[in-house]
Amino acid sequence: MKKYLVATAAGLVMAAGIGAAFAEDVVILKPEQQTVVREYVHSHKLASVSLLGIELGVGTALPDTVELHTIDVPDVKYKYTVVGDHAVLVDPDTRKVVQIIE
Template sequence: MKSLILSSLTAVNLFAGVAGASAQTVIITQEQAPVVREYIVRQNVTPIQPVPDYDFVVGTTVPEVVELRPLEVPELTDRYEYVLTSSGQTVLVEPGTRRVVQIVD
């Protein structure tokens, strides 16, 4: 019985650690944020208006009606797409899946 409880606790801790790690994933570091902001300013992108019945939240899928732009910053090793919101946030999106991976203020 003791080993069953220990095994169960180990599994719970393992899953909690994995969930915590994925929730804390950082795509753009604080050091990279100014470079990304400068890139977006140079692109002269018009912020999008709010999308009815949708909030940009990490893990959600961006609706097809939202036009995504490639984020082509050489300092980033992975490629992402982005959208600039009317509130001034940059929403980073995983290409292909349209899943929000980070929101940069």
């Protein structure tokens, strides 16, 4: 029983370490880009899209029917749209929400 607990604990520690490593590597926008993107999105208002049955959050994949708009900011590959009155940054390759803009 003790061996089982030690192995389980070791596995959990390794899994937590891997998750932390991925979290540290994920940089959506540099701090200076955050401000520029936020100002761009707020000055280029879009009509809000309603997605019934989809809970909006980081990682949510948007359907192909949602139009993504280019952000005219240097070195930003993401596009944006407005879903349920929330502006979101979307990875155009995966169509997944990478950030909700406040």
